[in-house]
Amino acid sequence: EVVMTQSPATLSVSPRERATLSCRASQYVGSNLAWYQQKPGQAPKLLMYGASTRATGIPARFSGSGSGTEFTLTISSLRSEDFAVYYCQQYNNWPPAWTFGQGTLVEIK
Amino acid sequence: QLQLQESGPGLVKSSESLSLTCSVSGDSISSSSYYWVWIRQSPGKNLEWIGSIYYSGSAFYNPSLKSRVTMSIDTSKNQFSLKLRSVTAADTALYYCARLDGGLYYNYGLDVWGQGTTVTVSS
Numbered sequence: 001e002v003v004m005t006q007s008p009a010t011l012s013v014s015p016r017e018r019a020t021l022s023c024r025a026s027q028y029v030g031s032n033l034a035w036y037q038q039k040p041g042q043a044p045k046l047l048m049y050g051a052s053t054r055a056t057g058i059p060a061r062f063s064g065s066g067s068g069t070e071f072t073l074t075i076s077s078l079r080s081e082d083f084a085v086y087y088c089q090q091y092n093n094w095p096p097a098w099t100f101g102q103g104t105l106v107e108i109k
Numbered sequence: 110q111l112q113l114q115e116s117g118p119g120l121v122k123s124s125e126s127l128s129l130t131c132s133v134s135g136d137s138i139s140s141s142s143y144y145w146v147w148i149r150q151s152p153g154k155n156l157e158w159i160g161s162i163y164y165s166g167s168a169f170y171n172p173s174l175k176s177r178v179t180m181s182i183d184t185s186k187n188q189f190s191l192k193l194r195s196v197t198a199a200d201t202a203l204y205y206c207a208r209l210d211g212g213l214y215y216n217y218g219l220d221v222w223g224q225g226t227t228v229t230v231s232s
Contacts, residue, residue: 001172034218043205043225044156049218056220087156091216095169100156 002027002090006101012109016077021104023071023088031067032092038103039084047086048073075106083108111135113206113223121200123232127193131206131223138187139164144209145182145189146219149202157202161209162189196230203227 003026013019023033031051036044046055048064051071061076075082088101117129131145138145147159160170162180170178174193182189193200203225210217 032216034216036219043207043222044219045222046218046220049216053217055218085154089156089219094213096158096161097172098158100158102155 001097002029002092002099004088004090004099004101006088006104008104010105010107012107013078014109015080019075019078019106021073021086023073023101025069025090028068029090029092032090033071034089034091035064035073036087036089037084038087044087082106111208111221113208113221115204115206115223115226117226117228119227120229120231121196123197123230124195127196127200127228129191129204129226130188131190132188134187138182138189139184142210144212146207146209147180147191148205148207150205151202159191163212198230198232201228201230
């Protein structure tokens with residue numbers, strides 16, 4: 001099983017500041033990585049796939065980078081609606097054996 | 110607009126089976142462009158992929174759950190289902206159904222999710 005490790009567990013950021021979230025895979029996953037945002041009481045929402053492609057309707061302040069085993073999600077200028085939990089997910093396998101990271105909480109500083 | 114809605118018992122006794130259905134509205138479940146997926150989220154908030162099924166009925170399961178899971182799809186009713194056998198307290202979770210835009214040759218992510226349904230396993 002590919003283990004996904006996210007860091008930090010909690011990130012305290014002020015509005016309009018930049019947030020950088022990390023995700024590491026225990027083995028090579030290429031660019032087969034997605035990011036999801038989850039707000040309290042809501043289902044996860046797709047932000048990014050292919051490590052760096054924004055999903056439909058996702059604003060440009062969200063960007064993704066990385067490949068192989070190291071990935072980053074950057075939010076360039078945090079807005080109030082961006083405070084949430086963010087999960088990475090690898091999907092390198094077929095047949096699928098997808099796994100998620102444990103999440104990073106982005107909270108208001 | 111595509112919508113997914115989970116339904117099923119919120120309380121299941123330990124050692125029995127959990128059965129959930131996801132009803133799809135706003136598009137056909139028979140599209141060849143998508144897989145239909147079950148994900149669960151534990152009380153500790155960890156997300157776990159349970160399995161994926163194609164409109165043809167071809168299904169793939171999480172290896173850690175494979176011995177207890179069966180997914181099925183009913184294209185006439187535009188819904189798909191999950192059955193998890195021999196449940197324990199560790200199966201207590203929020204269960205989501207979702208759509209995968211992709212398959213063998215590409216993967217554009219889990220782009221539509223249901224609101225989730227809580228299942229508690231009681232002893």
